[in-house]
Every structure is written in structure tokens, then in C-alpha cells.
Amino acid sequence: MQKNILIVGAGFSGVVIARKLAECGHKIRIIDRRSHIAGNCYDARDQETNVMVHTYGPHIFHTDNKEVWDFVNQYSVMMPYINRVKATYKNRVFSLPINLHTINQFFNKTCSPDEAKALIASKGDSTIETPLTFEQQALKFVGKELYEAFFKGYTLKQWGMQPSELPASILKRLPVRFNYDDNYFNHKYQGMPQQGYTSMIENMVEHPNIQVELNVDFSDDDRGGYDHIFYSGPLDAFYHNKFGRLGYRTLDFDRFKYDGDYQGCAVMNYCDQDVPYTRITEHKYFSPWESHEKSVCYKEFSRNCEEGDIPYYPIRQMGEMTLLHKYLDLAEKEESITFIGRLGTYRYLDMDVTIAEALNTAKIYLQSLSNQDNKMPVFTVNVR
Numbered sequence: 547m548q549k550n551i552l553i554v555g556a557g558f559s560g561v562v563i564a565r566k567l568a569e570c571g572h573k574i575r576i577i578d579r580r581s582h583i584a585g586n587c588y589d590a591r592d593q594e595t596n597v598m599v600h601t602y603g604p605h606i607f608h609t610d611n612k613e614v615w616d617f618v619n620q621y622s623v624m625m626p627y628i629n630r631v632k633a634t635y636k637n638r639v640f641s642l643p644i645n646l647h648t649i650n651q652f653f654n655k656t657c658s659p660d661e662a663k664a665l666i667a668s669k670g671d672s673t674i675e676t677p678l679t680f681e682q683q684a685l686k687f688v689g690k691e692l693y694e695a696f697f698k699g700y701t702l703k704q705w706g707m708q709p710s711e712l713p714a715s716i717l718k719r720l721p722v723r724f725n726y727d728d729n730y731f732n733h734k735y736q737g738m739p740q741q742g743y744t745s746m747i748e749n750m751v752e753h754p755n756i757q758v759e760l761n762v763d764f765s766d767d768d769r770g771g772y773d774h775i776f777y778s779g780p781l782d783a784f785y786h787n788k789f790g791r792l793g794y795r796t797l798d799f800d801r802f803k804y805d806g807d808y809q810g811c812a813v814m815n816y817c818d819q820d821v822p823y824t825r826i827t828e829h830k831y832f833s834p835w836e837s838h839e840k841s842v843c844y845k846e847f848s849r850n851c852e853e854g855d856i857p858y859y860p861i862r863q864m865g866e867m868t869l870l871h872k873y874l875d876l877a878e879k880e881e882s883i884t885f886i887g888r889l890g891t892y893r894y895l896d897m898d899v900t901i902a903e904a905l906n907t908a909k910i911y912l913q914s915l916s917n918q919d920n921k922m923p924v925f926t927v928n929v930r
């Protein structure tokens with residue numbers, strides 16, 4: 547039987563579920579409070595330069611998940627794109643992630659892979675047995691010089707916290723490559739949608755069973771009017787922040803134009819503590835198959851999210867987790883609603899994980915319809 551479904555949020559989470567359920571004959575209404583679809587992945591061409599600009603910060607698609615890769619390829623031509631990040635520190639430019647080139651540049655050496663391994667091992671702080679903090683973990687792995695150059699200032703600026711206040715778990719593996727591989731991601735499939743993410747998501751909602759309404763905020767009156775609601779807005783906002791606001795970092799972008807080529811690469815990190823921004827992104831480099839004389843760049847600043855700011859990165863430290871559990875206790879009592887996506891589940895999610903979770907959520911919902919014993923859960927992932 548056809549179900550009447552409301553989806554709150556036209557980002558990847560909402561739209562992927564909408565598409566899968568629409569294809570099974572259900573009637574979908576998507577609302578978004580913004581004036582555009584695509585959520586934080588929204589991109590649009592700059593009118594003057596025609597450069598495709600990633601409005602809410604640069605987005606690079608990378609995944610090992612073939613199902614997700616095949617899915618996005620149905621809605622866009624994916625163009626080859628490899629992210630190669632550079633870093634400026636003390637007036638010198640280095641290659642990231644730390645690789646053999648970085649090590650040789652930084653220590654002014656010509657090490658082979660084995661020599662570099664020995665060098666880094668000799669730099670690591672062997673007195674730290676069980677690292678408890680991010681700082682200790684980095685010092686143990688790479689030693690003081692590389693830690694101070696590439697982790698300390700950048701992390702402080704990005705998270706607004708000393709690395710000694712962050713958990714060691716952030717740095718799970720040795721963040722160094724002993725070869726010249728400077729591909730920022732390790733994933734098998736990497737690329738960029740030829741016409742941008744907005745166009746890809748427009749193609750996903752192009753279905754007779756999907757109706758999209760923009761500039762529409764979710765209201766409590768919407769509850770009860772549908773067979774099911776999928777909500778990708780912030781979990782705390784759903785409950786009118788009754789216990790307080792969950793902590794996020796937000797970003798400010800100083801957008802500027804340049805007549806020519808500003809920095810010669812897509813992403814330049816700034817690791818010095820006294821440089822207030824974390825990175826500069828030059829957006830024409832995210833579409834290397836296009837050519838543009840003029841350029842559009844973003845200088846990126848990170849700070850704590852205040853009321854009215856766009857929440858970007860969930861902080862998930864101890865205080866936030868205590869608050870989160872209060873909201874989860876409330877949410878888990880709900881009926882006919884599922885919280886989805888990065889805001890609904892208060893987790894940082896890359897696009898591929900977002901899409902994989904959305905595909906899975908749609909499957910679980912369809913199973914719940916075909917088998918009365920399978921109640922649709924409020925969360926389809928572990929959020930605690």
C-alpha cells in the first residue's frame with residue numbers, strides 16, 4: 547500500500563531515502579528550510595567567473611563502497627579527481643599527508659623509505675607508553691618537530707582546543723607514508739560530479755512521486771500528518787533545544803576572487819598558529835577538466851557554533867555526549883519517525899557513509915512494511 551512520507555532536509559540523507567522509496571511507489575514530500583536542495587553539498591557556479599563553487603566548503607567524493615559508487619554514477623558522470631593537499635608552515639610549502647617527500651623536505655634529507663622509517667622511529671617519543679591524548683599519540687608516532695609543524699597549530703585552530711585536551715583515538719594510525727604517494731585519500735573510488743553535487747541531487751529528486759518544497763521549516767504540526775517522517779535536521783532542534791544545544795564547530799568563509807591562478811592547487815593548509823585561518827581552497831581546481839582564467843577562493847576559519855550559525859562538525863566531547871544521551875532517551879520513545887544523517891544522529895559523516903546509511907535506512911523501512919514484526923526503528927545506526 548502506498549505510504550505518505552515526509553522527509554525533512556534535502557541533503558544526501560533525505561534525498562537518497564526519498565528516491566529509493568519513491569521508486570517503490572510511495573508518495574514523498576521533501577521539505578528544506580533553505581532556498582536550495584543538496585544540503586551542505588550544495589554547489590553553484592560563480593556568475594562572473596563560471597567557476598563551480600562549493601558553497602559550504604569543498605566536497606570531494608571518495609569511497610570503497612561499490613554500491614554507493616554505482617549509485618552516484620546513475621545520477622552524474624563522475625570525473626577523475628585526486629585530492630593533493632599542500633601545507634604552508636613557517637614560510638615553506640610541504641606535501642600532505644606526511645609522506646617521503648614531506649620528510650625529505652622538512653628534514654632537508656634524501657632518505658630512502660627504510661632510512662625515513664628509521665628517522666621517524668628515532669624522532670618518536672618512546673617514553674610515552676600508553677598515549678591518552680592526541681598530543682601524546684602524535685608525539686609518540688612522529689616526534690616533536692613534525693607534531694608541531696603539521697598537527698599542533700592546525701588542530702588548535704580547527705577544534706579550538708589544545709591537542710592535549712583531545713582524545714588519542716583521533717589519531718588511530720601512524721599518519722605517515724614512506725613513499726611519494728600524496729593522494730590524500732586511500733579509497734578505491736574517487737571523483738567529482740561533472741556538473742556538480744546540486745545537479746546530481748536534482749537528478750535524484752526527479753521522480754513523479756517526489757515533491758520538493760524549499761524555504762519550508764519543519765513544524766510540530768507536521769507530526770501525525772504522515773505515515774512516517776525521516777528527519778535530517780538537528781536532533782536537539784527537534785526538541786526545541788530543551789536540554790541545551792549540542793556543541794558544533796562552525797566555519798566562516800572569506801570568499802575572494804583572483805585574476806589568474808591564486809595558489810596553484812585546490813587545498814593549501816596553513817599550519818602556523820598565528821595564521822588565523824586553517825586553509826585556503828581554490829575552487830576551479832576541484833574541476834580540473836574545466837579551464838578558467840579567473841579564480842574563486844575561500845579562506846576558511848573555524849570557531850564554536852553559536853545560535854543562528856550553521857552547525858558543521860559535531861564536537862562529541864564528554865559534555866556533548868551527556869547532553870546527547872538525554873536527547874537520545876527522548877527520541878527512542880518516538881513512533882513513526884526516524885532520525886537520519888549528520889545532524890539527526892549528531893555524527894560527522896562523509897558523503898559516501900551518508901549515502902550508504904540512507905540506502906540502508908530505505909531498505910529497513912521497506913522491510914518493516916512487508917513484515918509487521920519489523921518495527922521501523924527511530925535510529926538505524928548506533929548513535930551512542
Ligand SMILES: Cc1cc2nc3c(=O)[nH]c(=O)nc-3n(C[C@H](O)[C@H](O)[C@H](O)COP(=O)(O)OP(=O)(O)OC[C@H]3O[C@@H](n4cnc5c(N)ncnc54)[C@H](O)[C@@H]3O)c2cc1C
Pocket residue numbers: 554555556557558559560577578579580584585586587602603604605606607608762763764778779780797858859886887888889895896897898900
Ligand atoms: C566543511 C565540510 C566539508 C566536507 N567535505 C567533505 C568531503 O570532502 N567529502 C565527503 O565525503 N564529505 C564531506 N563533508 C560531509 C558532507 O557534507 C556530509 O556527508 C553531508 O552533507 C551529509 O548530508 P545530510 O543530508 O546528512 O546533511 P545536510 O547536507 O546538512 O542536509 C540536512 C538538510 O536539512 C535541512 N534542515 C535542517 N533542519 C531543518 C528543518 N527544521 N526544516 C527543514 N529543513 C531542515 C538543512 O537545511 C539541510 O539542507 C564535509 C562536511 C563539511 C562540513
